[in-house]
Amino acid sequence: xxxxxxxxxxxxxxxxxxxxxxxxxxxxxxxxxxxxxxxxxxxxxxxxxxxxxxxxxxxxxxxxxxxxxxxxxxxxxxxxxxxxxxxxxxxxxxxxxxxxxxxxxxxxxxxxxxxxxxxxxxxxxxxxxxxxxxxxxxxxxxxxxxxxxxxxxxxxxxxxxxxxxxxxxxxxxxxxxxxxxxxxxxxxxxxxxxxxxxxxxxxxxxxxxxxxxxxxxxxxxxxxxxxxxxxxxxxxxxxxxxxxxxxxxxxxxxxxxxxxxxxxxxxxxxxxxxxxxxxxxxxxxxxxxxxxxxxxxxxxxxxxxxxxxxxxxxxxx
Ligand code: BTN
Numbered sequence: 001x002x003x004x005x006x007x008x009x010x011x012x013x014x015x016x017x018x019x020x021x022x023x024x025x026x027x028x029x030x031x032x033x034x035x036x037x038x039x040x041x042x043x044x045x046x047x048x049x050x051x052x053x054x055x056x057x058x059x060x061x062x063x064x065x066x067x068x069x070x071x072x073x074x075x076x077x078x079x080x081x082x083x084x085x086x087x088x089x090x091x092x093x094x095x096x097x098x099x100x101x102x103x104x105x106x107x108x109x110x111x112x113x114x115x116x117x118x119x120x121x122x123x124x125x126x127x128x129x130x131x132x133x134x135x136x137x138x139x140x141x142x143x144x145x146x147x148x149x150x151x152x153x154x155x156x157x158x159x160x161x162x163x164x165x166x167x168x169x170x171x172x173x174x175x176x177x178x179x180x181x182x183x184x185x186x187x188x189x190x191x192x193x194x195x196x197x198x199x200x201x202x203x204x205x206x207x208x209x210x211x212x213x214x215x216x217x218x219x220x221x222x223x224x225x226x227x228x229x230x231x232x233x234x235x236x237x238x239x240x241x242x243x244x245x246x247x248x249x250x251x252x253x254x255x256x257x258x259x260x261x262x263x264x265x266x267x268x269x270x271x272x273x274x275x276x277x278x279x280x281x282x283x284x285x286x287x288x289x290x291x292x293x294x295x296x297x298x299x300x301x302x303x304x305x306x307x308x309x310x311x312x313x314x315x316x317x
Contacts, residue, residue: 068096068242069127070235078119080106083182083196086126090184090192095130100231107198110167110180111273111303115198116207122216123199123230127238130192131245135185138193139288139302140250142167143257145179145195148237150260153177153199155233157221163261165281165290165306169199173310174215176200197234201225254284267309268292270301281306 057075072094079085079101086099104124107115117124133141146163153161153169153176162170167179180196200216202224217225244252258264268281270292277299279292290301 067239068129069238070098070231071096073098073100073231076101078103078105080104081108081196082124082126083108083180083194086128086194086196087182087184090128090194093128095128097128098125098231098235099128100125108180108196109178111305115178115180117198117200118203120227121203122201123197123227123234125197125231125234127195127197128192129195129242129245131190132248133190133193133245134188135183135190137250137287138181138183138190139166140253141181141183141193141195141245141288142179143284143288144241144245144253145181145197147253147256147260148234148241149177149179149197149199151237151241152230152234153217155237156225156230157217157223159220161260162263163257164263164308165261165284166288166303171215171217171220173308174220175213176215176217176220199230199234201227201230250286250288254286254288258284263306263308269307269309270299270304271307272301272304277301281308 056077058072074097076082076085076099079099081104082099082101084106085101086093086097089097089099101124103119104115104117107117107124109115115124129141131141143163143166146167146169149169150161150163153159153171157171159171161176162173164170164175167181168175169177169179177197177199179198181193182196183190183193185191200214200219202218203216204219206214217223217230241253241256244250244256264281264283266281268279270277270279270290277292277294279294279299282291282293282298285291285300287302290304290306292299292301
C-alpha cells in the first residue's frame with residue numbers, strides 16, 4: 001500500500017524533509033513519502049531516532065464532517081507504548097486521533113503490569129478523547145471502551161464477546177483484550193484521555209503464566225483477521241458509542257456494558273493492591289465502580305482484578 005514499506009529500504013529520494021528539530025538528547029529527522037491510495041491521502045514518514053529508522057504511516061481517512069475517530073491515524077512500526085506516545089501528543093492533537101504500533105517494547109497494563117503482544121499479530125492502539133468529564137466518572141470511560149471492544153469482536157467473529165469489570169473483554173471466558181485508560185487532569189476536570197486498547201488477534205501462543213487465561217480471535221475461530229480490519233471496525237464502534245460519552249448519557253453506557261457482562265449476580269473475587277475480597281457482583285454504580293455484596297454488606301471498588309466463579313466447572317475467568 002505504501003511506496004516503501006521496509007525501514008531498511010529508505011530510498012535516496014525519500015521525499016521532502018517535513019520537519020527537523022533538535023532535542024537536548026538526540027536529533028529527529030522526518031522524511032515524508034507521499035503516496036496515493038484510492039479514497040485515502042497517505043504519507044509514509046521515516047523517523048530517524050538515534051540510530052533507528054522507524055516507519056510511521058500517517059493516514060488521513062475519508063470521514064463524515066462530524067466524525068470523531070480516526071481522521072488521523074499515526075501508525076508506527078515500533079513504539080515503547082502507544083499510550084505513552086499518545087499522552088505525549090495529547091495536548092496538540094485533536095480528539096479522535098489514533099496511535100497504532102505493530103510492536104510495543106514496553107506495553108503498559110493495568111495496575112502497573114506490562115502488556116506483551118507478538119509483533120504484527122495483534123492490535124495495540126490508543127485513542128485520544130477529550131470529553132467534558134470529571135475524574136470521578138473516569139470509570140465510565142472504561143465501560144465505554146469495553147462495550148466498543150466487545151461489539152467489535154462480536155461483529156468480526158460472530159462469537160459472544162463478554163465484558164468483565166473493569167475493562168477486560170473475554171471470548172469463551174478467556175481474555176482476548178485489555179484496556180488501559182489514562183487521563184490528564186487540570187482544575188478538577190480531565191483535559192484529555194488516552195484509551196489504550198490491546199486486542200489479541202492472530203497470536204497463537206502466550207507466555208506460560210497466561211496460557212490458561214489468554215486467547216485470541218484466531219484461537220477461538222480458527223480464522224486469521226487483518227489488523228487493519230479490526231481497527232476499522234473498532235473505530236466504527238467507537239464512533240457509534242461516543243455520543244453517550246459526549247452528552248454524558250452515562251446510564252446508557254452502563255446499560256450497554258451490563259448487557260454484555262454476565263458476571264453480574266455471580267460469585268466473584270476482587271483483588272486490589274491491598275487485599276482480596278469475595279462476594280456477589282451486585283451492581284455497577286453511576287461512576288462505573290463495582291459494588292459487591294457479602295452477608296448483606298456492600299463493598300465498593302474503583303480498581304481491582306476480578307475473577308468469576310463459574311458454578312458448573314468450578315473454574316475462574
Ligand atoms: C490490561 O492490563 O488488561 C490493560 C492492557 C492495555 C494494553 C494496551 S495495548 C495499547 C495500549 N498501549 C499500552 O501501553 N497499553 C495499552
